[in-house]
Amino acid sequence: MTASTRSVRPVPARVRVRATPPWWRDAIGVACWVSALVVAALWLRGRGAQSLVAGAGEQLTSLGRLTGLVAADLLLIQVLLMARVPMIERSYGQDELARRHRLVGFWSFNLLLAHIVLITFGYALSGHVNVVSETWTLVSSYGGMLLAVAATAALTAVTVTSVRIARRRLRYESWHLLHLYAYLGVGLSIPHEIWTGQDFISSGLSRFYWWSSYALAAGAVLVFRVGLPVLRTFRHGIRVTSVVQETPDVLTVRMGGRGLHRLPVQAGQFFIFRFLDGPGWSRGNPYSLSAAPRHDRIQITAKDLGDGSGRLRSLRPGTGVLIEGPYGRLTGEHRVGSKVAMIASGIGITPMRALLEDLEYDKGDAILIYRAHSAQDLVFREELDALASERGVTVHYLTGPRGVGADSWLPRHHPQARGGDALRRLIPDLRRYDVFVCGPDAWMDAVADAALTAGLPPGQLHQERFTW
Numbered sequence: 001m002t003a004s005t006r007s008v009r010p011v012p013a014r015v016r017v018r019a020t021p022p023w024w025r026d027a028i029g030v031a032c033w034v035s036a037l038v039v040a041a042l043w044l045r046g047r048g049a050q051s052l053v054a055g056a057g058e059q060l061t062s063l064g065r066l067t068g069l070v071a072a073d074l075l076l077i078q079v080l081l082m083a084r085v086p087m088i089e090r091s092y093g094q095d096e097l098a099r100r101h102r103l104v105g106f107w108s109f110n111l112l113l114a115h116i117v118l119i120t121f122g123y124a125l126s127g128h129v130n131v132v133s134e135t136w137t138l139v140s141s142y143g144g145m146l147l148a149v150a151a152t153a154a155l156t157a158v159t160v161t162s163v164r165i166a167r168r169r170l171r172y173e174s175w176h177l178l179h180l181y182a183y184l185g186v187g188l189s190i191p192h193e194i195w196t197g198q199d200f201i202s203s204g205l206s207r208f209y210w211w212s213s214y215a216l217a218a219g220a221v222l223v224f225r226v227g228l229p230v231l232r233t234f235r236h237g238i239r240v241t242s243v244v245q246e247t248p249d250v251l252t253v254r255m256g257g258r259g260l261h262r263l264p265v266q267a268g269q270f271f272i273f274r275f276l277d278g279p280g281w282s283r284g285n286p287y288s289l290s291a292a293p294r295h296d297r298i299q300i301t302a303k304d305l306g307d308g309s310g311r312l313r314s315l316r317p318g319t320g321v322l323i324e325g326p327y328g329r330l331t332g333e334h335r336v337g338s339k340v341a342m343i344a345s346g347i348g349i350t351p352m353r354a355l356l357e358d359l360e361y362d363k364g365d366a367i368l369i370y371r372a373h374s375a376q377d378l379v380f381r382e383e384l385d386a387l388a389s390e391r392g393v394t395v396h397y398l399t400g401p402r403g404v405g406a407d408s409w410l411p412r413h414h415p416q417a418r419g420g421d422a423l424r425r426l427i428p429d430l431r432r433y434d435v436f437v438c439g440p441d442a443w444m445d446a447v448a449d450a451a452l453t454a455g456l457p458p459g460q461l462h463q464e465r466f467t468w
Ligand SMILES: Cc1cc2nc3c(=O)[nH]c(=O)nc-3n(C[C@H](O)[C@H](O)[C@H](O)COP(=O)(O)OP(=O)(O)OC[C@H]3O[C@@H](n4cnc5c(N)ncnc54)[C@H](O)[C@@H]3O)c2cc1C
Pocket: 094, 172, 173, 270, 284, 285, 286, 287, 288, 289, 290, 300, 301, 302, 303, 304, 305, 306, 307, 308, 309, 310, 328, 347, 350, 351, 464, 465, 466, 467, 468
């Protein structure tokens, strides 16, 4: 058979990812509020309001029941928010979910403290005993209370280490490991809810609500944090194919696998990767795809910042890879118009390059603004220049030391001192663009500020943060 008659295997088409309906986000928000209302209604049904007009002890106890119920409900919402349920993840994006999870977490913890104080004082007042002896009685003679104390300790450790100052001092892995104690806290609190919490078991309705809520949260974690990643990992058998040094501290890892066209991933998304290259493999690191996903390969590009990213340097072809994902909503599916502008700084270029390769746009309708400390730090220069000539992307490289103040997203010596003016000049007709932004946190805030000041409608600003 000659080369010309040899049959060529068709390239399988990548699976189409269905767009996330915008109402999902509202529906999830409403569901959270409804769950809080259901809990309040169950408390009312358990004569919670009547107890408020009884004696002082009864009042405190009733408020303690309410705060405890809402705290438990918020705890389950917290678990669900981080369970990587695709509907939730794609509606909010991981970075916003992490912020909401944090906010709900602090509310849940404060209500838990209020619950403990109110119940203890309420029981002490009703029993005409002092608070110290009531505390001892509660812990030593009520079913499940010792476990509840352990649950409180676990949740306290999680909350204290999540306060910004403490979090900054901890290594990411230590913080993450401690954070898993939250699951322990949720589990250990259940026995006291069943054995002493009358609102949990008083009626068939409340039993149904609480058991189905716990089952939903546990099921979501098992299916989406464990089952789906394991399934995808085995199905696709991803392995490293090559490692390419891009700049002295940035490298690209290319990976291949079976049936990658069936992986429902879009340019701009990220996975949590675990490379099976020896001790330490169990620690996952999130990386965005740095090129449009192909039917037979994906790739990431990472800056060497610490232990996890540093070990990528020694990866060998053939190394197995565990994947969790795809995650993230920095994709083309939320575009409003036909023009796109990508604004990246440093390693934030990775999802931008993938998006520029993958999105549909006419010649002249795409702009890339790429900020780096120096010309040597620009990654993908060749590939970006090729995109400029082949697909008509206008590329602006902004190099130089960091500026100061609110407009610090520009290099220090940029001719336009004000960020908004510079943006209007670089992206004339800014209002007609969808603007995608990725880079360090403070830099992204400055870009977002400049873009909104320059008149970009908020719905056309799309961002993904590399920190949670
Ligand atoms: C959605 C997302 C996409 C990302 N995409 C890229 C990319 O394309 N290229 C790139 O170079 N970097 C990317 N990052 C950043 C990258 O994940 C971190 O630089 C890397 O995990 C650092 O790990 P380390 O052990 O080398 O450094 P460390 O010194 O351990 O950590 C440095 C910092 O990275 C963060 N970090 C570490 N491990 C994790 C983790 N498992 N999950 C979340 N944050 C962590 C922490 O905030 C920490 O302070 C991305 C991060 C996120 C959240």
